[in-house]
Amino acid sequence: MMAKAPGRWRSAAAQALVFALVGLALLWVFAITGAELRSRGIETGFAFLGEPARTALANAPFAFTPGEDSNALALWAGALNTLKISAMVIVLASILGLGLGLGRLSRNRLLRGSCLFTIELVRNVPVLIHISLSYALVLSLPAPREAQPVLGVLVTNRGLYLPSPVAEAGWLLSGLCGLIACLALIFLRRRGGRWSPGSAVMTLLTLAAMALPWLVLGRIPDLSTPAVAGFRINGGVSISPELAAFVIALTLYTSTFLAEIIRGAIQSVPRGQWEATMALALPGATVRRSVIYPQAIRVALPAMANEYIGVIKNSSLAVVIGYQEIVGIGNTVLFDTGQAVEVMAVIAGFFILVSLGFSGLMNLVNTRLSWGDRR
Amino acid sequence: QQASPTLDAVRARGEVACGVIGSSFGFSLPDSQGVMQGMDADSCRAVAAAVLGDANAVRWVPLVPAQRLTALQTGEIDVLYAQLTWTMSRETDSGVQMASTNYFDGTGFLVPTSLGVASATELDGANVCSIQGPGEVTARDYFTSQGMSFTPVLFAEGEELRAAFLAGRCDVYMIDQSALISFRASLGDNAANYTVLPEIISAEPLSGAVRKGDPLWFDIVRYAHIAQVNAENLGITAENVDSFGAESSPAIRRFLGMDGTLGQALGLQSSWAHDIVAQVGNYGEMWQRHFGRTGADRGANRLARDGGLQYPYPMR
Amino acid sequence: MTRFLAQTEAAARPAPDRRRGLRQILAEDFFYAPGATVWTLVLVVLLGLAAWTLFDWAVLNAVFGPTGTLDASQACRAEGAEGACWAVIGDKVRLILFGLYPFDLQWRPGLACLLMIALYALSVQKALWRPALGVIWALVLAAVLVLMRGGVAGLAPVGDDQWGGLPVTLILSTFGLGLAFPVAIALALARQQRRFPMLQAASVGLIEFARAVPLVVVLFMASVMMPLFLPESWQVSKLLRVLIAFTLFGAAYLAEVIRGGLQAIPSGQYEAASALSLTYAQTMRDVILPQALRIVIPGIVNVFIGFFKATAIVVVVGIFDLMTAAKRAVADPLWQGFGIEVYLFAGLIYFVFCFSLSRFSARLERDLARDRS
Amino acid sequence: MTQPDTPLLSIRGLNKWFGAYHALRDVDLQVARGERIVVCGPSGSGKSTLIRCINRIEGFEEGSITLDGLGTAAKGRAATREVEEIRRQVGMVFQHFNLFPHMSVLENCILAPMRSLRESRATAEGRARELLARVRIADQADKYPGQLSGGQQQRVAIARALCMRPRLMLFDEPTSALDPEMVQEVLDTMVTLAEDGMTMICVTHEMGFARQVADRVVFMDQGQILEVAPPGEFFDHPRHDRSREFLGRILAH
Amino acid sequence: MTQPDTPLLSIRGLNKWFGAYHALRDVDLQVARGERIVVCGPSGSGKSTLIRCINRIEGFEEGSITLDGLGTAAKGRAATREVEEIRRQVGMVFQHFNLFPHMSVLENCILAPMRSLRESRATAEGRARELLARVRIADQADKYPGQLSGGQQQRVAIARALCMRPRLMLFDEPTSALDPEMVQEVLDTMVTLAEDGMTMICVTHEMGFARQVADRVVFMDQGQILEVAPPGEFFDHPRHDRSREFLGRILAH
Ligand SMILES: Nc1ncnc2c1ncn2[C@@H]1O[C@H](COP(=O)(O)OP(=O)(O)OP(=O)(O)O)[C@@H](O)[C@H]1O
């Protein structure tokens, strides 16, 4: 076009060179820092990672014994927690964001207005405030002793307790049947035509398959229901109030950004596409699902990927209300060892890895979503 | 006269750079007018009064706990008064040195009275709310040694922590005595609904720290504190400090710089101790100013002669 | 009718009246289908409930100051005080707004804020978009700095580590984003071009780094490591440090947004420019950027709003921003427990600025669209 | 069903405004079964608007358009049903094709029959392939629209519309963006359709096509139908001043 | 400067590839001063590519294109200078106009003279208004391109190119996207230019224009020049089989 493009290899080589240089520069900086710190009588190096952690973890995703397990394992627990909350927020915010975004385009003026109001109100206020408010909200739930279980679900300010299946062959069997039914249905539908999840028939069949073992066994499955006992609530699975509050706040916050992206993307689908669907007398559901959304998602995806990376970074704010993700645990380790630079470097490294990985994934999805329009 | 790079830098700058937490009541917290208030803040002021003759010549450097030691190590601040517990590892590994303890604290428990718990030994399985930091370690040591299990709930911010405890998120609020007391005081009529358990499970000598390798500066910071304790011991207060004259006892005369070379030994003006007391007050005044209104008991922070731990090391 | 010939010219008639009555509006916009009716009713109930609850808490039952014999703090804690405690704002408002700035000099940051707000208000008037506005900007910003720093014209000097609250937020976002903008354009162009692969790689590296690492972590590391490298006299003041980090991060985000706009410009525009023998710089300045920037206004505003709120990270270097000051306000035992109120107050301030920005951008988009076709 | 000798499409007193702009003025037109109409007229005269009104992509303020009796209901549920039915019976080929870019040619063609006519996939596919073959692009069935040349895209659009087995086809300037060779291809396709007896209304400036295929030519200007005549008469003896002027310009070059 | 009887533009042995696709094959063409060339040929035959090569919007692999001796330098700084000089002397009107949408008509016209020829604003504006008047859109000078009709935009594009006082004008299918009435307007403008003796190369399918204006017609297919002849001869007695076939198709409708 304007300048003659240099070969791909040239720019790739240049990029590699630059990254190598930056890498070297960073190493040099760390080396100097280390030397400086040592000269001031401060211990440096990453040896602390292997030492046993002194701290107890509040919401470790696996059994963690302080005093035995290493600092590295503690940080790993934090990393898993970060990924866990990020994943939860990403999924939930996508759903809520889609709802708000579609609401913004509704014909119902009240719905449209309410969605706009929500979006503007939420996204123009720092997320920290949402977190604090949402935590206050969760804390105002009844205490465990006052809470009444509804269908085995206990909603308290100590957490949300759900009945959980007791390990038993029936559950396993039921799960297997469901999975097989799912796979079979997907396979069949793929062969038959466009694959559309969420079809009512499919769901029903899957549920039926899952119920099969219980019908055969002839009894209701065993569940462990939560019950208050002393200081503890025993049985069931729980979601801590901190996790709940944080996920609620960040989901709400993120969803407003996603909503605007989604709305813009839908509006960017050319008018001609809508007109073509009208001319073909397509029913509304088909119009949206088969024509509009697939084109909108391609426009929206890069911007959404940005928001998702933002979620991963924002997850570090959970430390405010005491949910222990990598920054929170990093702080604790830092208290114990005093090695600020190293701990921060580990945290930064983690975020770089995750973000770049996520970007890569999104690019992959993006290329898979594109269709043959680039000649 | 030995050289002190820190002292020279402070003089050249005309300010003492003082690291504080900046967010904890009673130690360092800006009041409604944005003025830093608290024991730690006043200890810094004492240093500034001694060195520069002006208690207000302090530059506040608020630090989150994680940054405290590095800020000192890297030379960003001259002195650290940030509720730092004097521990061996800190002195041996971190290139800092503890100069003086301006507050003897300890970790305690607060529980709702309705829980019917009278001793910390009954807390097996409890949810324990506390602030992120060394407190966690203390708690684990305590609960393990008692053969009890517990669930920590850790917060980065006090407001969220207090709200959580009041809402019943936890059974126990575990925090330094000092904070416990001011928290209870903030509850007004509600205070009766909460009980402080008798156990104090750790000793937390909160101390001022300086970088290693500058002995003169170390001395200055240390004796700025000792001077305040001595002033209380000698009965010298901010009001009466100028009323002492030739008829006063030799100890007082030496303290106020009328006799002897106490100031010279530190490389300071002879009026250094006078300036501290005149501008900041003696230790007792300082304590009263920040904790008096909470109705707390001075406890371990009483003078040695009253059974406390603040010892007036002789200044001669 | 195989053959037809119009005998008369049909004159244009005015359109029939299409104004709708209230009934029609309700029927067509609110209750047009069973689903819509359900939505409308549910929303009316929900919104009504929410509004009433809020009003009840924030106004009807609120405590605004001392009552009777009780001082303000006691009044808030008194039996039956169920509502908001706005008295805490009354007591702490200046701490929240101005942080640690010396109390008796706080007219200076106050004036600085007003100046900047006036500047924004002036700048959104499209009629005033001419070169003189640039001069006004320079003058006002200089005045703001002088007011804040002091040291001249008999104003007592105030170090920037004592600044705080709203002025810091405004200064950081105005200067930071103002500086970030040109940097972002350079980054976007560097990433877009193919002639200098090194430059491109460097730009990609910086952008990806900034997007991957939380700003807080970078600031934290910088505040720990910088003093190790530079002698004290060389050290950049904390606020400046934040400003630099802020500018680079903001630039990286903006660069990606701008790149999107660059990609949207059809290649025909480049071709036309080169057919007219414009140089690269001329092409970019006169042809490509004006179009690309216009396309991405919404994205740019998103970044602006994001960073306006992100100014709160100055707390990492110990500067009291609005949020931090709000938190400190309720660390005081007098006011412990009234966090919601101060958060809402701080949130309201953020909201006012961000919302204005978002509305302004929407208007700008509409105006530009009307201009062009 | 109505009798076979009533017109298939009947437009009476049609008036449409865009805001204050009066875009269609008192348009009357009856189209018989199997008739082929060519609409021409200068740019902005309302040709596109007229045919867009026919399948209700555009609403209108006054007058009526009925397709075999459909389209009389005033408002509400019944009217919506009728519009759906009309759209099912009318095929439209847009000037800019408006193919779905994320679907292959075949998918473009079978989507509406499957979803709107509820045909089975096999039926829809069979018919689609047949039609694609008829417009001579059977071999392109699995490509995406972006991979086709303009003429090919145009033909896909025609096939897509035909897959709905419409009773009436509307074409909006189907050749204006094509090069001369492609124009010929598209017109050939339309001629074949016409020969099969499809009722069609076509907006075009290709006078060769009009002469060859049209039963009647409709000339519009400023939202009004000024002249309707068989092509021979229209081209050789235009009666209205504006027609004469318009033809003079077009045929000059 | 070279002598006046050498050709203004001289293309020798030009070969160009897009990736592996051989888009121009051994193209040779000399254009004399004041000559008017019409290039025609089927779609994809390389017409656009050829004229884009002339002002180096497109690079090429083999052969040479010299404009009055310019364009011989191989690489580096000198070559860049020469390309700039060539572009200054060659005006181009794109098929899709490529006007700058964010600038008014007048700004579109004066940008390049001010920036590239370093003319003063007053000079540039005077000349621009004169040229706009010549293409009969002087009254539209302050509108934005988006507010103009296609034909008007096309004329702005011509005026914009002429403002650079080019010695050679290139037109790429200047009328293919216009409606018949507008086509006439644009062609009229070009005829006026031709009558003033401007050297021009025009890609077009408007045979009327070719007959009326061209000195020679160049017929291309598959990247190759197959026939070059005066219009009378070309249209009435095409020699090459492909030309005959092509003309047959175009003239058929
Ligand atoms: N959505 C709209 N809003 C306002 N005016 C419109 C709209 N659509 C069309 N018009 C106007 O209505 C008139 C008729 O437009 P229409 O598209 O029907 O013309 P046309 O005869 O198809 O012209 P062309 O040959 O250029 O396609 C034009 O003057 C146009 O400007």
Ligand SMILES: Nc1ncnc2c1ncn2[C@@H]1O[C@H](COP(=O)(O)OP(=O)(O)OP(=O)(O)O)[C@@H](O)[C@H]1O
């Ligand atoms: N950027 C490109 N990359 C690859 N192939 C290209 C590119 N541009 C053009 N081509 C191919 O080169 C050939 C010549 O293209 P060109 O645009 O010159 O044709 P043309 O004669 O102008 O046709 P038309 O009349 O359709 O404009 C075509 O086959 C086209 O597919």
Ligand SMILES: [Mg+2]
């Ligand atoms: Mg039209």
Ligand SMILES: [Mg+2]
């Ligand atoms: Mg071409």
